[in-house]
Amino acid sequence: MSSDAAARISIRTRYRLDDRVILLMMPAFVCLVVLLPVGQARPLAAAGVVLAFAVGLSGIDPAVLLRRWLGLTAVFGFLAVMVALGRPERATLGLGPVVASILAKNALALTAVLTTVHVLGLPRIVRAARALGLPDVPASSLLVMERYRHVLGEESARMLRARRARSFRRGRNLDWVILSGMIGLLFVRSFERGERVHAAMLARGWNGSMPELEEDSRR
Amino acid sequence: MHIPDGVLSTGTLLATGISALGGASYAFSRLEKARKEKTVVLMGTMSAFVFAAQMVNFTLFPFPISGHLIGGVLAAVMLGPWAGATVIGIVLVVQCLLAGDGGLLSLGANFLNMGLIGCLVGFVIYRTIRDAIGGRTGVLIGSMAAAWFSVILASAAFAVEFAASGHWSRLLDTLAWMALVHTGIGLGEAVITGLVVRFVLMVRPDLIFDPKPEGNETAAGWARRAAPGGLAIAAGIAVFLAPLASPYADGLEYVSEKLEIPMNAGPSVEVPAPLPDYEFKALGDSKSIATAVAGLVGTLVVFGVGALMSRVFTSKASQPESSLEDVV
Amino acid sequence: MSDHPAIQVERLRYRYPDGREALRGLDFRIESGERVALVGPNGAGKSTLLLHLNGILPGEDRRSSLHSHTHTHTRTTEDERSTRGEPAIRIGGLAIVDRNLPEIRRRVGLLFQDPDDQLFCTSVIEDVAFGPLNLGVSRSEARRIAIECLERVSLAEHADRAPHHLSFGERKRACLAGILACRPAILVLDEPTANLDPRGRRRFMALIAELDATILIATHDLEMVLELCPRTILLDQGRVVADGPSPRLLSDQDLLEAHGLEIPYSLRSRL
Numbered sequence: 176m177s178s179d180a181a182a183r184i185s186i187r188t189r190y191r192l193d194d195r196v197i198l199l200m201m202p203a204f205v206c207l208v209v210l211l212p213v214g215q216a217r218p219l220a221a222a223g224v225v226l227a228f229a230v231g232l233s234g235i236d237p238a239v240l241l242r243r244w245l246g247l248t249a250v251f252g253f254l255a256v257m258v259a260l261g262r263p264e265r266a267t268l269g270l271g272p273v274v275a276s277i278l279a280k281n282a283l284a285l286t287a288v289l290t291t292v293h294v295l296g297l298p299r300i301v302r303a304a305r306a307l308g309l310p311d312v313p314a315s316s317l318l319v320m321e322r323y324r325h326v327l328g329e330e331s332a333r334m335l336r337a338r339r340a341r342s343f344r345r346g347r348n349l350d351w352v353i354l355s356g357m358i359g360l361l362f363v364r365s366f367e368r369g370e371r372v373h374a375a376m377l378a379r380g381w382n383g384s385m386p387e388l389e390e391d392s393r394r
Numbered sequence: 395m396h397i398p399d400g401v402l403s404t405g406t407l408l409a410t411g412i413s414a415l416g417g418a419s420y421a422f423s424r425l426e427k428a429r430k431e432k433t434v435v436l437m438g439t440m441s442a443f444v445f446a447a448q449m450v451n452f453t454l455f456p457f458p459i460s461g462h463l464i465g466g467v468l469a470a471v472m473l474g475p476w477a478g479a480t481v482i483g484i485v486l487v488v489q490c491l492l493a494g495d496g497g498l499l500s501l502g503a504n505f506l507n508m509g510l511i512g513c514l515v516g517f518v519i520y521r522t523i524r525d526a527i528g529g530r531t532g533v534l535i536g537s538m539a540a541a542w543f544s545v546i547l548a549s550a551a552f553a554v555e556f557a558a559s560g561h562w563s564r565l566l567d568t569l570a571w572m573a574l575v576h577t578g579i580g581l582g583e584a585v586i587t588g589l590v591v592r593f594v595l596m597v598r599p600d601l602i603f604d605p606k607p608e609g610n611e612t613a614a615g616w617a618r619r620a621a622p623g624g625l626a627i628a629a630g631i632a633v634f635l636a637p638l639a640s641p642y643a644d645g646l647e648y649v650s651e652k653l654e655i656p657m658n659a660g661p662s663v664e665v666p667a668p669l670p671d672y673e674f675k676a677l678g679d680s681k682s683i684a685t686a687v688a689g690l691v692g693t694l695v696v697f698g699v700g701a702l703m704s705r706v707f708t709s710k711a712s713q714p715e716s717s718l719e720d721v722v
Numbered sequence: 723m724s725d726h727p728a729i730q731v732e733r734l735r736y737r738y739p740d741g742r743e744a745l746r747g748l749d750f751r752i753e754s755g756e757r758v759a760l761v762g763p764n765g766a767g768k769s770t771l772l773l774h775l776n777g778i779l780p781g782e783d784r785r786s787s788l789h790s791h792t793h794t795h796t797r798t799t800e801d802e803r804s805t806r807g808e809p810a811i812r813i814g815g816l817a818i819v820d821r822n823l824p825e826i827r828r829r830v831g832l833l834f835q836d837p838d839d840q841l842f843c844t845s846v847i848e849d850v851a852f853g854p855l856n857l858g859v860s861r862s863e864a865r866r867i868a869i870e871c872l873e874r875v876s877l878a879e880h881a882d883r884a885p886h887h888l889s890f891g892e893r894k895r896a897c898l899a900g901i902l903a904c905r906p907a908i909l910v911l912d913e914p915t916a917n918l919d920p921r922g923r924r925r926f927m928a929l930i931a932e933l934d935a936t937i938l939i940a941t942h943d944l945e946m947v948l949e950l951c952p953r954t955i956l957l958d959q960g961r962v963v964a965d966g967p968s969p970r971l972l973s974d975q976d977l978l979e980a981h982g983l984e985i986p987y988s989l990r991s992r993l
Contacts, residue, residue, distance in 0.1 A: 205498045209399055243494050251398050258401055261561040277400050284399040285494040292491045298844040300491070312422045312434055313480060318844055319438020320484055324445050325886040326838050331446035351452055355586055358447045358463060359593025362472070365446070366601050369439035371839040373432050374778045378832045379853040379904060380824060383431040386855035388848045388865060435842075600739065 194295060194303035201291040205284045213276050214268045222283055230286065235293040243289060244282055251281055297321045302389060311384040318385050319372070327365055334361065396489065397504055397552065399497030403559035410555060411502030417510045418483060421476040437477050440469060441484040452586060461579060463586050466512030467520065467541040471533070471591060474603040475517035482509040503555050507548040515626045516544035522623025530595050530707045533602060535700035538588040542696045543630035545580035546689070549573055550633040570637035570685045577688040584696045592703055634689025637682035726815030727751040728908050728936040729775065734810040736770060736780060736960075744770040746960040752936060754814075754907075759947040759968060760940040762957035763982030768940040769835070771957070772910050774811060775938070776830040777818045813908065828857060831906030831935075835913045837893035841885035846877065846896050849885065853904035864903075871899040875929060891922030898929060908936045915943045944972055944986040956981060 204226070211218045230237065252274075259265060259273040292300065298321060305314045334357050402410070425433055444465040451462055465485070470478030486504050489495040496504045517540065524536035549572040557565035594601055734748040744767050752758050760768050773779040811818045813826050834840045843849035850868035859867065872878045875895040877888075885893060894914070901909065914930065915923045927946055930937065939951060947954055947968055954971045956964040958981045964971055972978065973989045 202498055205399060209499060210404070247398070247494055254398065254401055257556075258559075261559075261564065280400045281398050281497070284497060284499075288491060288498050289494050297488070297491065310419070310422045310426075312425050312437075313418075313484065315434045316437040316441065316480065317484055317487070319435055319842060320441040320488065321844050322842055322885065323439050323442035323838075324488075327439070327442045327446040328449065331449045335450065351585065352589060354450050354452060355589030356593050358450055358586070359590045359597070361446055362443055362468075362590060362594060363598050363601065365439045365443035366436065366472070366598075368839065369436040370432075371834065371836070372439065372842050373435040374773065375832075375834055375840040376431075376435065376842060376852075377778055378776050378827055378830075379900065380827050380856035381431060381852075382856060383434065385843070386852060388851045388855065388861060388868075 194299050195306055197291060197295060198300060198303045198307070201287055204287045208280050208283045208287070211280065213262060213280075214264045214272050216276070219276060219279050219283070223279075226283055226286055226290070230290050233290050233294045235290055240286055240289055244285055247285065248278065248282075252278070255281070302387065305387075315383075315385045323365075323368065323372075327361070327368070330364065331357075331361055396486075396496030397500040397507075397555070399499050401497075401559065402500060402503055402555055406555050406559045407499050407502065409558075410506050411499070414502035414505040414510065417479070417514075418505065421479050421483075424476045425480065433473075433477055436473060437481050437484070440473060440477075441481045441488070444469065444481065444485045445488070452582060461582050463590075464508065464512070464545070464583055466508055467516040467537055467544055467583075468587050468590060470513040470517040470603075471520055471537045471540070471587075472594070472601060472603055475514045477603075478517065479509040479513040482513055503552075507551045507555075511548050511551055512544045515547055516540040518623045519543050519626050519630075520623075522620045522627070525620065530599070531701075531704035533595060534588055534592055534704045534707075535697060537591045538584040538696050538700040538703075539627075539693075541587040542580045542584040542692065543627055545576050545583050546573060546630050546633050547626070549576035549579075550629075566637050566682075569633065570681050573633050573637070574681065574685045574688055577685075577692045581692055581695060585699060588700055588703055592706065596706070631689070631693070634686050637685050726812070728754040728756065728814055729938065730812040730815075731771075732810050734771070734774065736767075736774065744960055745774075748957075748960070748962055750955055750962055750965060752938060754936055756953060757937045757951045758939070759951035759954045760938060760957060761942070761944065761947065761954055761983060762963075766957045766981075767960040768957055769912055772832060772912050772938075772940055774818075775813070775908075775910050776827050776832050777823045778832075828904060829906055830908045830910055831901035831904055833897055833901055833909070833911040833914060835916060837890065837897045838885070840897045840900065841893055844884060845881070846883055846885060846888070847872065847881040849896065850900045850903050853900060857904065867903050868899075871903045872896075874902065875899045891918050891925070894918065894922070894926060895929070898926075902933075906935060908938070909933060911937065911939045911941075913941055913943075914939060915941065915946055942983075944983065945988060948972060948986055948988060956983075958982075 204222075208219075208222050211222065230240070255274050255277040256270075258277055259270055262273050265273050295303070298318060301309070301314050301317045301321070305311075338353060338357060425437075444463075447465060448462045466478065466482050469481040472478070473481065483505050486496060486501060486508065490498055490501055490504075520536040520540035522536075523539050524532040526532070527535055550569060553565065553569040553572040556568055561568065591602075729750075729752040731748050731750050734745050735743075736745040737743050748767075748771065760771070762768055770779060813829055816822050816826060816829075818826055841849050843852060847865070847868050850871055851864040854864040854867050855861070869878060869881065872881055875898055877892060877896055877899060880888060880892065880896075885896065888896060898914075911930070914926055918926060923943075923946075927950060930939075930950055937951075939947070941947060951968055954964075954966065954968040955962060956971060956977070963981060964974075964977055969989070972986055975985055978985055
């Protein structure tokens with residue numbers, strides 16, 4: 176998925192940006208958006224156009240972004256109102272525009288992050304971040320996490336299904352004790368999994384940090 | 395709990411970002427020294443575990459409310475404070491990047507609240523109570539109390555960060571609301587953490603992180619170890635009581651004073667609100683009282699439920715006593 | 723090195739940290755180039771034994787107790803000696819002690835039962851290159867080796883995929899590629915055919931049959947043993963119960979039934 180998107184970018188632009196540059200562009204853009212003045216539509220619109228261009232290049236499905244944004248806005252809307260209440264601009268512009276522009280900023284920041292991650296994918300982000308100075312400990316842990324997120328997620332889903340299959344109560348309201356027991360079991364399994372993975376790494380001569388196969392963060 | 399982008403002011407973002415960065419790099423250097431290879435793998439699978447565990451939803455039956463484990467104290471109890479904080483940091487980064495949950499620039503604040511306060515302060519509280527009570531009961535009640543207080547303290551930290559972003563006049567209001575909302579979340583987190591820890595204590599007690607206690611400890615040594623925990627607990631209680639002083643306060647100095655000398659936070663002098671922003675005053679008072687009551691009741695509930703849950707350790711005589719008994 | 727046996731195990735004992743005895747004095751030797759099956763019921767100690775063969779067990783206990791041993795020159799009984807982990811295993815004449823571990827782990831390739839335990843990188847090719855990179859091979863050379871090994875298990879076209887997008891059988895073969903990339907002289911396989919569908923099992927067996935190495939396979943798949951391994955070691959309750967030619971051992975009904983196994987179908991007609 177992500178490599179497809181990256182390939183598309185490189186074909187369309189005929190330049191391939193260094194992962195590190197892409198990774199640095201993300202926070203730069205987010206900073207810019209957050210620092211834009213509240214209540215002025217034009218700079219925000221300009222940032223939106225730039226971002227829309229990037230989204231188009233990335234090939235990410237805008238519906239995915241929209242759904243994600245809507246899901247988060249339910250929570251964020253409340254905070255936006257809280258923030259707007261304390262902004263001095265409220266006196267001149269009124270509450271509505273201030274809330275709207277805070278929401279818009281948030282949407283732009285969110286879209287920028289999700290688009291970047293879609294283009295690079297987590298493993299390449301970690302590698303690029305490492306090239307930019309991220310220490311070994313978190314970098315290696317992040318890579319292990321990315322690999323086992325799916326494995327343990329499936330395990331968790333399997334356990335929930337099995338519980339449901341044996342539960343006589345209707346609905347999803349399983350007993351807290353049962354659910355916590357499941358989490359406890361999942362914890363024990365994850366820990367043991369970690370120990371086996373560690374053993375498997377030692378078996379292939381591991382020395383404590385994930386080796387890099389790529390020549391540099393570019394591909 | 396995840397602060398999105400656009401809520402905090404630039405100054406607050408910088409301050410929280412720098413302190414989070416400092417805390418994180420200190421944690422990494424601590425981990426670098428101690429059995430690095432295995433910790434790196436375990437932190438990876440444990441962060442994956444937190445994601446998987448968050449798929450399990452707990453519903454509060456008659457209400458349409460559901461929540462899930464946050465996991466900060468659980469990670470700290472199982473892996474130790476520094477690895478626990480790193481695990482939560484990884485979870486926060488990935489939630490931000492993959493799901494847009496929590497803002498990119500607010501990552502520092504979120505890590506400060508949930509990673510550093512959640513795991514480090516949580517661990518300090520856990521250790522103090524565990525050592526005071528002792529045995530598996532101590533581990534259980536300690537982790538529950540730590541989960542409870544660390545959620546409250548994290549919410550208070552958010553309130554302070556929010557207030558520092560140009561809302562100083564509403565500090566105690568925000569604090570009261572945040573604390574009130576988080577008594578529910580905190581109770582849930584305490585109960586889930588307790589149930590999970592209890593399960594692990596019964597099945598694999600050896601997995602619980604336990605750095606070697608420093609030999610024959612003197613009373614002074616114990617007091618030194620317990621002092622930060624006591625202070626953190628006091629701060630947690632102060633969060634509930636501080637809003638009672640609502641009309642009197644006007645800023646961070648006052649609150650930080652309260653955080654350090656919590657016992658003074660009790661009765662307050664009723665003075666007319668000095669700031670025009672106090673439209674919610676009438677509401678504010680009942681809310682402050684509600685927060686204080688909820689906080690104290692919640693604290694009692696956490697310890698009560700913990701004591702009830704730990705009965706499983708004493709009632710089952712057949713259960714082999716774990717090595718944890720010897721540690722204390 | 724050629725006159726040393728590939729694997730030599732002497733009075734190997736091991737206790738789990740919780741005190742249960744897993745191995746109670748194992749003795750056997752495997753010559754270079756042999757293909758040996760290790761059979762026995764669940765809990766017999768097979769997997770524990772395999773983890774000893776490249777020094778993952780007894781783990782840190784060994785190091786710390788070895789230390790204390792060298793410091794206190796006390797005479798110990800044989801039992802204590804082996805639980806303390808004095809070298810009870812030699813790989814090609816090399817004792818398993820800390821300073822030999824890198825070399826031992828290069829020589830012994832260990833295939834785990836669950837491929838997800840072993841495919842810990844975020845893409846297949848990185849995983850296969852993991853071993854060579856740790857051995858200090860350059861990146862371009864590691865990539866070349868990885869692709870070559872993936873071709874051997876016919877997974878070259880999946881090199882850039884994430885392991886969780888592969889089927890179980892593909893993951894299993896990717897694990898094998900990862901081990902082959904370390905060019906081990908000895909391959910130790912834990913249940914290589916478990917959970918594979920018949921075609922996947924066939925394919926995996928064909929791969930093993932082609933390998934030019936000393937091979938030790940722990941398995942319940944006795945049909946595979948008959949096809950691949952001339953010799954079988956039967957393990958139960960941490961002891962070697964029988965050791966001999968596979969066809970003879972696997973047709974001994976009383977022996978097999980006493981240890982929770984049954985005669986493979988292909989041998990029954992001969993009875």
